[in-house]
Every structure is written in structure tokens, then in C-alpha cells.
Amino acid sequence: MVTSVSILGATGSIGASTLDLVRSGNFRVVALSANSDVQKLAELAREFDADVVAISKEQLYGELKSALAGTRTKVLAGPSGMAEAASAQSDILLSAIVGAAGLEPTMAGFAKGRKIALANKECLVTAGALFMREANAKGAIVLPVDSEHNAVFQAFACGRRDAVSNVTLTASGGPFRTMSRERLAHVTPEEAVRHPNWSMGAKISIDSATLMNKGLELIEAHYLFDLKPSQLSVLIHPQSVAHALVEFHDGSIVVQMAHPDMRIPIGFCLAWPERMEWNAPKLDLAKLGALHFEAPDYERFPALQLARNALLQGGAAPNVLNAANEVAVEAFRKRALSFPGIAALVEGVLEMAEKEGVLREAGTVNDALGVDHIARRFAATLLPQFAAKAS
Numbered sequence: 001m002v003t004s005v006s007i008l009g010a011t012g013s014i015g016a017s018t019l020d021l022v023r024s025g026n027f028r029v030v031a032l033s034a035n036s037d038v039q040k041l042a043e044l045a046r047e048f049d050a051d052v053v054a055i056s057k058e059q060l061y062g063e064l065k066s067a068l069a070g071t072r073t074k075v076l077a078g079p080s081g082m083a084e085a086a087s088a089q090s091d092i093l094l095s096a097i098v099g100a101a102g103l104e105p106t107m108a109g110f111a112k113g114r115k116i117a118l119a120n121k122e123c124l125v126t127a128g129a130l131f132m133r134e135a136n137a138k139g140a141i142v143l144p145v146d147s148e149h150n151a152v153f154q155a156f157a158c159g160r161r162d163a164v165s166n167v168t169l170t171a172s173g174g175p176f177r178t179m180s181r182e183r184l185a186h187v188t189p190e191e192a193v194r195h196p197n198w199s200m201g202a203k204i205s206i207d208s209a210t211l212m213n214k215g216l217e218l219i220e221a222h223y224l225f226d227l228k229p230s231q232l233s234v235l236i237h238p239q240s241v242a243h244a245l246v247e248f249h250d251g252s253i254v255v256q257m258a259h260p261d262m263r264i265p266i267g268f269c270l271a272w273p274e275r276m277e278w279n280a281p282k283l284d285l286a287k288l289g290a291l292h293f294e295a296p297d298y299e300r301f302p303a304l305q306l307a308r309n310a311l312l313q314g315g316a317a318p319n320v321l322n323a324a325n326e327v328a329v330e331a332f333r334k335r336a337l338s339f340p341g342i343a344a345l346v347e348g349v350l351e352m353a354e355k356e357g358v359l360r361e362a363g364t365v366n367d368a369l370g371v372d373h374i375a376r377r378f379a380a381t382l383l384p385q386f387a388a389k390a391s
């Protein structure tokens, strides 16, 4: 049977891994999207003979249309085009846009019985309660692509949900795991994107270096699996082969392990509830010899604590945290902020949001996007102050 797939964020790292699997399996591509990479999107549309493509930047419509002249692919642009592409009928919608920009198009793709393979964790961090409520109301099935959440999803099959006592997400610790606080003040964006185990987009690689990524994932797990913050913990595991540990009331711990390759959790989602047969890289545990685990260092990596606090605080705090982090990471990439400045700016924005009373839970997507917008404005206002501290 042919499975039809649509991919939001097709030109990114997760998009590439997904299309790699699509090439080798029994799939048909319905819709593909990108933000601004017209050439790559057009190339992919031609290769996969996509029904629809959407480019988020409206002004690039003409360029994309010309690049696809002579093909049967329908070309769309802007927010409404993204929503139309997301809702084009297909069995699976793979949501792999980076950042809060993924929220609206992903939600536009909810439909009864449709699988939403969710890589975009920011959907859940920005408006988790709303996102899951809408998905359930529309009958969409949310499947986690993030390797840790995918591991939890798989381990949950080993017992009843009310028998789960604790869920531990593992983190590699990133490229600076053993670095001193003094050295951390001087690391460059080039060093930060060099992840030791995973090959990923720049934003998530930097989030992995600050450990903010693990913090966002705690929030993601809370909404995705309806777990209490007290049931969620983090362990540093530099080898990145044990992706999550689920502990049941009887003391048993179920661990999912796999080679650190995003095609494995993506393939799981594409084939679910079956298993995909492909030439997946296999783990050689004898060669690995031993598994290493250690507690995270919240002093050197304060972003993880900020995210945990935002999770405990609830309301719009995770949304504000995420928006501030997106601005901070972008500033770090442009060398306008130091590495420690990322967490410092996020903390400053959270304090400002609390003072200004914008931390109330969003009731609608528009509310959530409104808070996201305000938090970005606060971050832009505070940025010079934090940038100055770093220089």
C-alpha cells in the first residue's frame, strides 16, 4: 500500500532525513514547504512530483512559480498557502518547521485519523494544552519524532499509563559538556553547532549546547504525554544511544535504544503502527562496551533550570521562554550575544513578562502568537543590555 506524505519544513535537516526514507519506501509526496529556500524546494518538488508546494515568504511566490514552470505542482505562498498545503489530503503530515512558526500550519493539518508526525517541539512549548486539545477534538493522531519522545512512546507500550512513575529524557550534554564556565563565555556559534552525535539544524544544535533543547523537551513531554513535572527528569548520556527511560511503579525501567540517527524515529512514525524495514544503522553494544550516565550541571547550563521553572510556573511561561530563546539564539549566531548571554536574556525576558503580567495561559492560537510576539519584543528591548554585558 502506498502511504501519502506531506512535509512542512522539507528543506531542513528533518525534512532531508524524511525524504531519504521516502526515496527508499512505498510513499507518495503530496505537499512540501519551506521558508525561503526556493531552489531547494523546487528541486524537491520536481524529484518527488509533489502535488503542492508552499513557500512561507509570500514575496517569493513568483520565483517559485517560475522555478516550477512546466510541472503539474500547484504553487502556494504565505500563511494561507502554508495552511492549504498542510491541509492537502495525505495520510501523514510531518511537521518539521523550526520554531513557533510551525504552530499554525501544523494545526491547520489536523484531520480525523490523520497522523501528525511532530518534530516541531515548539508547537507544544508555545501552546501545548491548546495544541493537544485541538488535535484530540479533530481526531488527529500525534506521533513524536523527537528521538526521546519517540522512545517514551515506544516504552509506554510495555505497561499501563497509570503505572508509569517516572520518565527520564537523556541528553548528550552537547559539545561543551565538560567545558569550564570561564571557557563557555568565549565559545563561538561555529563551535556550538558542532554536535558530537547528531547532525541537526543550527537552532536545535545550539539549543543542545545550552541544554535549552532538553528543557524544551521536558515541556514537550509534559503536554504530549500528560505527565506531571515531578514525573519528568533529565540524565546526561554522552553516547546518545539510550534515548529515554520509562520507570514503572514496580521498579522496572524500560529503555529504548537506537543508533543516533533521526531516520529511526522518523521511520517509526511513517510506518506506525507497523515497523518500517529499511537499511537502518544498527547499534553495536559490544563495541560500545559501557553506557555512561551523569546528572546535568544546572550551574553551567542554567537554560535547563529556566525551562524547568517555566514548566512548573505553567501558563504562558513556556511560550515566553521559547520566544526569548529564539531571539537569543539568533543573536548568538550573529555574534550579538555571548553563549552565557542566551540563558541570561531568556531569564530577563521571563522576569519582564512576569512584571508586565503576560504569563496567563493562552486560550486561542491568536493569544499564544500574541504572547510570542510580546516576548520577542521584550527580548529585542533587553538585547542591547545583555549584549553589552557580554562584551
Ligand SMILES: NC(=O)c1ccc[n+]([C@@H]2O[C@H](COP(=O)([O-])OP(=O)(O)OC[C@H]3O[C@@H](n4cnc5c(N)ncnc54)[C@H](OP(=O)(O)O)[C@@H]3O)[C@@H](O)[C@H]2O)c1
Residues within 6 Å of the ligand: 008, 009, 010, 011, 012, 013, 014, 015, 033, 034, 035, 036, 037, 038, 056, 095, 096, 097, 098, 099, 101, 102, 119, 120, 121, 122, 145, 146, 147, 198, 199, 200, 201, 202, 203, 204, 262
Ligand atoms: N534536526 C534534528 O535532528 C531534530 C531532532 C528533533 C527535533 N527536531 C525539531 O525539528 C524541527 C526542525 O528542525 P531542523 O533541525 O530540521 O531545522 P532546520 O534544518 O533549520 O530546517 C527548518 C525548516 O523549517 C523551514 N522554516 C524555517 N523558518 C520558517 C518559517 N518562519 N516559516 C516556515 N518555514 C520555516 C526551513 O525552510 P528554509 O530552508 O527555506 O529556511 C526548513 O525547511 C525543530 O523544531 C527541531 O527542534 C529536529
